[in-house]
Amino acid sequence: MFFCQCAPVFPPFFLSRQPSGLCFLSVFPPPLPEMKEKNPWHTPATIIITVIGVIAIVALVTVAVLQNRPVLQKYKYGIVLDAGSSHTALYIYEWPAEKDNNTGRVEQKYSCKVKGKGISSYANTPEKAGESLNECMQESVKQVPKERHHETPLYLGATAGMRLLNLENSLASDKVFQAVEKALQGFPFSFQGARILSGQEEGAFGWVTVNYLDDRLKQGLETTGALDLGGASTQISFVSDNYDISESPSNSVTFRLYGNDYNLYTHSFLCYGKDQALLMALAHQTKSGPKTIVDPCFHPGYLEQKQYSVLYDSPCVSARKPQNPTTTFSHTGAGNFTQCQDVVKKVFNFTSCQYSRCSFNDVFQPPLQGTYGAFSAYYFVMDFLNLTDASTPLETVKQKLASYCATPWNQIVQQHPTIKVKYLSEYCFSGTYIVTLLTEGYNFTSESYANINFIKEIKGSDAGWTLGYMLNLTNMIPAEAPDLPPLPHAGYVSVVTITALLLFVLVILSLFCFCPGFKKQPHIV
Numbered sequence: 070m071f072f073c074q075c076a077p078v079f080p081p082f083f084l085s086r087q088p089s090g091l092c093f094l095s096v097f098p099p100p101l102p103e104m105k106e107k108n109p110w111h112t113p114a115t116i117i118i119t120v121i122g123v124i125a126i127v128a129l130v131t132v133a134v135l136q137n138r139p140v141l142q143k144y145k146y147g148i149v150l151d152a153g154s155s156h157t158a159l160y161i162y163e164w165p166a167e168k169d170n171n172t173g174r175v176e177q178k179y180s181c182k183v184k185g186k187g188i189s190s191y192a193n194t195p196e197k198a199g200e201s202l203n204e205c206m207q208e209s210v211k212q213v214p215k216e217r218h219h220e221t222p223l224y225l226g227a228t229a230g231m232r233l234l235n236l237e238n239s240l241a242s243d244k245v246f247q248a249v250e251k252a253l254q255g256f257p258f259s260f261q262g263a264r265i266l267s268g269q270e271e272g273a274f275g276w277v278t279v280n281y282l283d284d285r286l287k288q289g290l291e292t293t294g295a296l297d298l299g300g301a302s303t304q305i306s307f308v309s310d311n312y313d314i315s316e317s318p319s320n321s322v323t324f325r326l327y328g329n330d331y332n333l334y335t336h337s338f339l340c341y342g343k344d345q346a347l348l349m350a351l352a353h354q355t356k357s358g359p360k361t362i363v364d365p366c367f368h369p370g371y372l373e374q375k376q377y378s379v380l381y382d383s384p385c386v387s388a389r390k391p392q393n394p395t396t397t398f399s400h401t402g403a404g405n406f407t408q409c410q411d412v413v414k415k416v417f418n419f420t421s422c423q424y425s426r427c428s429f430n431d432v433f434q435p436p437l438q439g440t441y442g443a444f445s446a447y448y449f450v451m452d453f454l455n456l457t458d459a460s461t462p463l464e465t466v467k468q469k470l471a472s473y474c475a476t477p478w479n480q481i482v483q484q485h486p487t488i489k490v491k492y493l494s495e496y497c498f499s500g501t502y503i504v505t506l507l508t509e510g511y512n513f514t515s516e517s518y519a520n521i522n523f524i525k526e527i528k529g530s531d532a533g534w535t536l537g538y539m540l541n542l543t544n545m546i547p548a549e550a551p552d553l554p555p556l557p558h559a560g561y562v563s564v565v566t567i568t569a570l571l572l573f574v575l576v577i578l579s580l581f582c583f584c585p586g587f588k589k590q591p592h593i594v
């Protein structure tokens with residue numbers, strides 16, 4: 070039975086309309102009614118059909134939208150303190166609360182640079198290490214919604230500065246940790262502890278961060294290597310297909326992420342961060358304890374009185390301290406890139422290698438592969454020198470560095486009045502060190518140098534080990550790919566809406582096709 074204007078169907082059958090408005094199939098033609106013009110839309114049946122159709126469609130679309138609408142977005146948070154050798158930085162990450170189970174994207178919401186030096190510099194006044202964190206921590210209390218405070222994990226990871234202090238004086242290192250733990254426990258977050266990351270962890274988590282932010286892990290794309298240059302250590306991490314783990318198991322980290330297996334090569338060189346490398350280069354030039362050195366890595370006209378005791382106050386150089394040096398020495402600059410490279414090369418050992426291939430210092434390194442993201446001091450230095458453009462050939466980079474190093478010191482100071490003199494004086498050394506480390510140390514060629522991208526952040530989140538560390542500790546990256554709904558919410562609503570509209574059009578068309586009374590034509594009443 071179908072509600073419609075009754076009309077002949079297939080002769081010899083007829084549809085006859087009863088007073089109730091219903092149609093019945095009959096072999097007798099209905100009686101000829103009077104000829105009368107009538108608006109077909111005004112019949113009760115068509116009105117009922119249209120109303121029911123519209124209500125059904127509105128109901129269908131409303132249910133689809135409401136049922137699958139994302140719940141009013143709520144976020145969860147995690148805080149990581151990166152206690153580096155030169156300074157401490159705080160990062161707050163956030164992710165959608167309902168996607169806690171591995172599918173939501175974690176992003177950096179806020180970062181804060183702790184004033185002063187790294188926590189390892191407070192070895193003699195440990196309580197000040199804790200106090201130094203207060204300002205950034207108080208800001209975090211404002212940044213994270215109050216109702217989330219108690220469930221927000223708070224981690225502190227210390228890197229090479231504390232590794233060195235721990236080697237030098239483990240008691241002092243413990244006291245620094247006690248002080249920072251006490252300070253952090255005083256905040257309303259869920260404090261998960263403060264610890265020293267191993268160099269391997271620092272390298273591997275930096276690699277996870279870069280590839281997570283680039284969406285390479287979830288999509289199973291080819292990964293990018295990670296080059297991290299700090300003040301006291303430097304890390305290189307990449308996936309190499311030609312890598313035999315058994316040759317150097319200590320450089321291997323295996324991951325299963327989103328259903329894919331990764332065999333990562335990683336190595337951290339303690340003392341090869343740019344600050345400690347500078348100390349090593351200076352130590353090399355002052356091993357006889359001279360009163361003056363003419364340093365090719367500093368600008369012509371540079372002159373500074375420096376203390377031997379400060380220069381050799383690090384485990385990276387203490388063993389090389391000259392016998393009976395004077396108290397101070399005059400550090401003067403010569404500004405010569407080629408000679409500076411010769412000095413820098415002296416801090417590496419390229420001669421011994423017990424493996425099939427090495428980077429330097431008898432450390433195994435498989436063949437370089439793919440692209441690389443170079444961050445932290447790699448970025449700070451190359452950005453200052455205007456050398457971050459990946460299209461700049463290695464030869465041009467060297468020429469520009471040579472010209473920069475040869476620029477007189479007073480001219481450099483005039484050109485950069487806002488930059489701290491200490492930083493400014495070291496960019497010639499730092500640029501030369503970076504180029505030498507990459508080419509002579511890691512064996513990047515003129516060709517493969519083009520695969521290095523100097524990056525500070527990816528999609529608004531800083532490149533560094535902190536995000537990877539938190540993702541790991543909160544189990545935010547699943548080993549297996551999570552099951553996702555076949556359609557995203559917007560796609561689902563669109564499909565339902567289009568289907569409903571098509572159904573409506575179909576109903577209207579069938580009324581037109583099979584119910585002649587629906588067409589605008591005279592009706593016989």
Ligand SMILES: Nc1ccn([C@@H]2O[C@H](COP(=O)(O)OP(=O)(O)OP(=O)(O)O)[C@@H](O)[C@H]2O)c(=O)n1
Pocket residue numbers: 152153154155156187228229230298299300301302303342343344445446449450492
């Ligand atoms: N605008 C900036 C900021 C930092 N630096 C330098 O960059 C280096 C490394 O910075 P960072 O990545 O913060 O290293 P740390 O975490 O302090 O060191 P590590 O990881 O070795 O502990 C330091 O020498 C710092 O002086 C710089 O030249 N210019």
